[in-house]
Amino acid sequence: MGKTLAEKIIGSHASKEVTAGEIALVSVDVCLTQDGTGPLAIRQLQKINLEKAANPKRTILFLDHAAPSPRRELSNDHITIRKFTEKTGACLSEVGEGVCHQIITESYLNPGDILIGADSHTCTGGALSAFATGMGSTDVAVGIALGKTWLRVPETFKVEVNGKFQPGVYPKDLILHLIGMIGADGATYKALEFCGETIEKMSMSGRLTLSNMAVEAGAKAGLIASDETTKKFLQAQGRGSKFRKISVDKDAVYERVIRIDASELVPVVAFPHTVDNVKPIHDAKGVKIDQVFVGTCTNGRLEDLRVVVDLIKGRKKHPKTRMIVVPASKAVYLDAIKAGYIRELVEFGASILAPGCGPCVGVHEGILGDGEACLATMNRNFKGRMGNPEGFIYLSSPATAAATAIKGEIADPREFFAKKKPVKRTPIKAKKRKR
Amino acid sequence: MSMTGKAWKFGDDISTDLIAPGRLFHLRSNLLELAKHVLEDADPQFAQKMQPGDFVVGGNNFGCGSSREHAPTIIKLAGVSAVLAKSFARIFYRNSINVGLPALICDTDKIEQGDELEVDLGQGTVVNKTKNVTLRFAPLPPAMIKILNDGGLLAHIEKHGGFKLD
Numbered sequence: 001m002g003k004t005l006a007e008k009i010i011g012s013h014a015s016k017e018v019t020a021g022e023i024a025l026v027s028v029d030v031c032l033t034q035d036g037t038g039p040l041a042i043r044q045l046q047k048i049n050l051e052k053a054a055n056p057k058r059t060i061l062f063l064d065h066a067a068p069s070p071r072r073e074l075s076n077d078h079i080t081i082r083k084f085t086e087k088t089g090a091c092l093s094e095v096g097e098g099v100c101h102q103i104i105t106e107s108y109l110n111p112g113d114i115l116i117g118a119d120s121h122t123c124t125g126g127a128l129s130a131f132a133t134g135m136g137s138t139d140v141a142v143g144i145a146l147g148k149t150w151l152r153v154p155e156t157f158k159v160e161v162n163g164k165f166q167p168g169v170y171p172k173d174l175i176l177h178l179i180g181m182i183g184a185d186g187a188t189y190k191a192l193e194f195c196g197e198t199i200e201k202m203s204m205s206g207r208l209t210l211s212n213m214a215v216e217a218g219a220k221a222g223l224i225a226s227d228e229t230t231k232k233f234l235q236a237q238g239r240g241s242k243f244r245k246i247s248v249d250k251d252a253v254y255e256r257v258i259r260i261d262a263s264e265l266v267p268v269v270a271f272p273h274t275v276d277n278v279k280p281i282h283d284a285k286g287v288k289i290d291q292v293f294v295g296t297c298t299n300g301r302l303e304d305l306r307v308v309v310d311l312i313k314g315r316k317k318h319p320k321t322r323m324i325v326v327p328a329s330k331a332v333y334l335d336a337i338k339a340g341y342i343r344e345l346v347e348f349g350a351s352i353l354a355p356g357c358g359p360c361v362g363v364h365e366g367i368l369g370d371g372e373a374c375l376a377t378m379n380r381n382f383k384g385r386m387g388n389p390e391g392f393i394y395l396s397s398p399a400t401a402a403a404t405a406i407k408g409e410i411a412d413p414r415e416f417f418a419k420k421k422p423v424k425r426t427p428i429k430a431k432k433r434k435r
Numbered sequence: 436m437s438m439t440g441k442a443w444k445f446g447d448d449i450s451t452d453l454i455a456p457g458r459l460f461h462l463r464s465n466l467l468e469l470a471k472h473v474l475e476d477a478d479p480q481f482a483q484k485m486q487p488g489d490f491v492v493g494g495n496n497f498g499c500g501s502s503r504e505h506a507p508t509i510i511k512l513a514g515v516s517a518v519l520a521k522s523f524a525r526i527f528y529r530n531s532i533n534v535g536l537p538a539l540i541c542d543t544d545k546i547e548q549g550d551e552l553e554v555d556l557g558q559g560t561v562v563n564k565t566k567n568v569t570l571r572f573a574p575l576p577p578a579m580i581k582i583l584n585d586g587g588l589l590a591h592i593e594k595h596g597g598f599k600l601d
Contacts, residue, residue, distance in 0.1 A: 023578050025598055039464050040504060048593045066460065073461040080464075120502040120526055136504030136530035138588045146592075150578060150600055184448060185496040189525050218496070220525060274448055362457030382452040382500055389456070389476045 002249030004156040005223040006191040009131040009246065013114050020155040020255070029113040029130075030058045031144045033137070034100050036065045036361070037118035039077045041141035042084045054147030056089035060108060062100035063093060067356040070364035090144070098329030098355035101125070101297035105208060106331055110234070110242040111226040116143045121297055121379060123214045126192075127207035128233075129226035129246040134215060154191040154220045155255040157182075161198040163263035168414035170307070171206035172299055172377065172397035174198075175213045176268045178260065180278025188218030190255065193248065198262040199224060204233040205303040212298045213379050216275040267413055269375075270395035273383040281400065284410045290372040291322045292405040294350075294398055296360050299377035300328030302335050304398040309341045311402040311416050317349035318408030324366045325350045326358035348405075362387030375404045437555045438516040440488035442563075444548040445477055447494035451501040451527065453477040455509055463505050470512040487514030490554070492546050494520065497538075498527025507531040507538075517554055519543055519561060519572070532579045535587035539572035546570075 003011065004020070011017045014024035031053075033041050038061050045051045053059040061081045069075040078095070085092040093103055100117065101124035109115055111129035115122060118140040125132025135149070143149045159178060179186075192214045199207065207224050214222025231243040269284035271277040294300070294308055305327065317323055325345050327333035333355050336342050342352055359366025360378045368374055368391030376386075381393035396404070399413035406416070453476045455469060462469035474481045474491070491510060497520035498506060507530050510518060517537040521544070531538035539554070541561050546552065550565040561570040575583065578600040585591035592598070 023576070023600065025600065036460060036463060037503065044589055048589055050592075071461045073464060077464055118502060118504075120500065122502075134502040134526055136502055136526065136533060138504060138533050139529065142588060142592055146597060148598060150598055152576065152578075184499060185522060185524065188496070188522065215526075218499070218524060361460065362452075363460045367458070380452075380500060382450040384452045384456050384458065384476045387458045 001253065002251030004191065004252045004254065005129070005193055005225060005246060005248055006131060006154050006156055006221060009112060009114065010151055010153050012112065018153045020153050022153050023150060024153060025148060025150050026114055028116055028143045028147055028149050030104070030108055030115040031140055032060050032062060032100050032104055032115070032117040032119065032122065033140055034065050034119050035063045035067065035074065035077055035081060037137045038081045040137035041118055041144065042080055044138045044141045045145055050145045051084070051087060053088040053090040053144050057091065058108060059090040059144050060104065061085055061090060061092055062103065063095045064099050064356045065361050066363045067095040068354060069095070096330065096354045096356070098327070098332070099297045099300065099357055101212065102300065102328035102332070106237055106329060110239065111230060111244045111246045116140055116149055120215045121212050123219065123222045124208055124212040124297055126211035126214065126222040127204065127224050129224060129230060131221055131223070133220050154189055156191045156193050157187055157256045157258060158254040159192055159194050159258045159260065160196040161194065161260045161262050162196045163198060163261045165262050165265065167417050168267055168399060168412070169265050170397040170399060171202060171209045173265055173268050174260065174262060175210045176270050176278050176395065177265055178258070179213065179217045179276050180268065182217055182258070184216060184274055184276040185218040190219050191221040191223055192217070192219045194222065194224050195248070200227065203303060204229055205301045208301070209298055216379055267397060267400050269400065269410060270381055272381055272392040272394065275380060275395065281412045284394070285412060287394065287410040288373065289321055289375045289394070289404050289409055291324065291366060291368065291374040292401050293324045293359055293366060293374055293376040293378065294401050295324070295326030295328065295358050296378040297328060298379040299398050300326055300332065302332050304377065305336050305341045307398045308402040309344045311399055311413060312344070312348050312406065315406050317405050321405055321408045323350040323405045324353060324359060326353045327355050329355050359386055375401055375410060377401050436557060437553055438488065439551065439553045440490050440516055441486065442490050442492045442546050442548065442550045442552050443481060443485060444546060445491065445493045448496045448499055449477055449493050450499050451503050451506040454498065454506040455503055466505065466509055466512055469505065470509040473509045473513045482513060485513065485515070488516050489514070490552050491515050491518045492520070492543050493518065494543060495522045497523050499524040502526045502530070504530045504534060507536045508534050511536040519546070532575070532583050533588040535583065537583065541570045541572040
């Protein structure tokens with residue numbers, strides 16, 4: 001019987017072939033923690049005298065959620081993490097290097113790997129055809145020390161996307177549309193497998209956006225088969241020899257098949273306070289926004305910054321709207337400097353912060369005031385996420401974020417493209433929403 | 436083994452941000468302190484008013500969001516004996532078992548705020564003594580039963596020198 005990507009990758013790390021629903025004990029290739037989850041993982045290993053790393057060179061402890069640290073307690077957590085890496089030989093990703101999921105894909109992860117991470121957006125690695133999934137600190141601690149974990153092999157939803165995006169529509173709109181359609185728990189425990197012509201033609205940057213948000217539909221993993229795009233991406237990172245063809249069997253069995261026509265999609269926005277509260281841009285226009293945030297593991301890459309810079313060219317930021325931009329990694333930051341994007345963003349009025357999670361987690365650097373609204377390119381908008389339960393978070397693509405920064409209220413990016421009038425696919429009356 | 440206590444009823448989609456807020460991130464290495472704020476953004480009174488042995492009862496998708504193990508850990512540290520919900524988010528469910536906090540899937544529409552509950556893990560039942568209704572909770576996967584019975588993942592690993600899930 002044919003295997004899904006999940007069954008293939010998990011099977012190759014268990015001592016047998018596996019099918020959805022089975023429990024498998026697997027070897028783990030890569031482990032990650034971040035500065036919110038690392039200290040607990042370390043203390044758990046210390047409790048049972050198991051402070052070691054089975055694969056130190058592929059065990060990475062990141063300082064990204066509170067980097068640079070805004071408080072003494074968090075600085076002490078950073079010290080704990082540094083000491084562990086010194087003791088065990090595991091890798092440390094320091095303050096300012098960037099977000100864990102960005103760096104993992106830039107520097108560590110390969111097709112066919114199993115990656116477990118103490119961060120829910122570890123599923124980002126699925127774009128690189130790795131079985132990448134988020135777990136808690138103790139699970140990852142055990143994975144670090146023993147190089148093993150147990151997994152229930154997930155059933156798979158095939159998400160087949162064909163057609164071309166209309167101008168102004170991006171991978172972020174696609175994944176928000178999907179989550180809005182199936183719900184925040186629509187794919188709980190499942191693997192999502194993205195395929196189809198739209199995916200085949202999509203850049204690695206766009207694919208990472210899709211896989212990153214798989215967990216927001218409840219999914220365990222968000223997988224994409226490897227191809228020439230994967231190979232070129234690895235080559236660009238100096239890991240071309242690590243390319244492996246990981247493809248789906250034609251007779252693989254799926255629990256559900258979801259088909260999407262990309263050409264029918266419009267820009268969308270996820271409204272407070274759940275990711276599946278997705279509305280088309282017609283319903284979102286006009287909501288006043290106090291802060292625009294471009295960045296994160298979801299949309300903090302060079303391609304995302306380029307989209308923003310192209311849209312804001314020759315235009316001014318709205319005086320009543322703040323803008324924060326955080327490159328997802330040092331490599332992205334340097335490339336953005338070389339391309340002139342940082343200068344353009346600063347001249348536009350954006351504040352550029354150190355590569356890392358920035359205001360995404362509500363720990364520092366852009367916490368909202370009471371009643372304030374933020375439109376962000378991040379992946380989660382739960383109440384209190386950005387540090388204040390009295391704040392409101394809207395999620396969108398970088399293009400919609402850029403248009404919003406210009407207008408001071410949620411805006412349709414297509415109105416900023418020259419010449420062609422935007423095609424209205426869904427006749428929805430624009431409503432002014434009360435917050 | 437039987438547990439009795441009062442039900443504290445919450446709605447759907449209780450996220451890890453509501454359980455362990457990001458603005459208290461700096462308390463992650465001081466879990467006893469963080470436990471004093473458990474579920475604060477969902478119910479500011481909960482942590483102060485609950486009694487050890489009480490139950491947290493949610494709707495759908497309880498624990499959605501982050502992988503922060505701190506979320507089920509502080510629920511347990513606050514003295515909650517089990518979490519009941521119609522459905523759980525995946526990572527929270529696994530973390531809950533790992534830290535030794537039973538996470539039980541049952542029809543929580545039949546439980547209201549303040550109901551007296553008696554939970555029997557061995558029998559698989561939740562008796563709502565206030566409403567005179569008996570619910571059954573979905574059995575845990577065998578691997579998770581082993582981990583829970585050993586007292587959580589760390590205890591399991593220490594006891595067996597590794598995984599022993601067969």
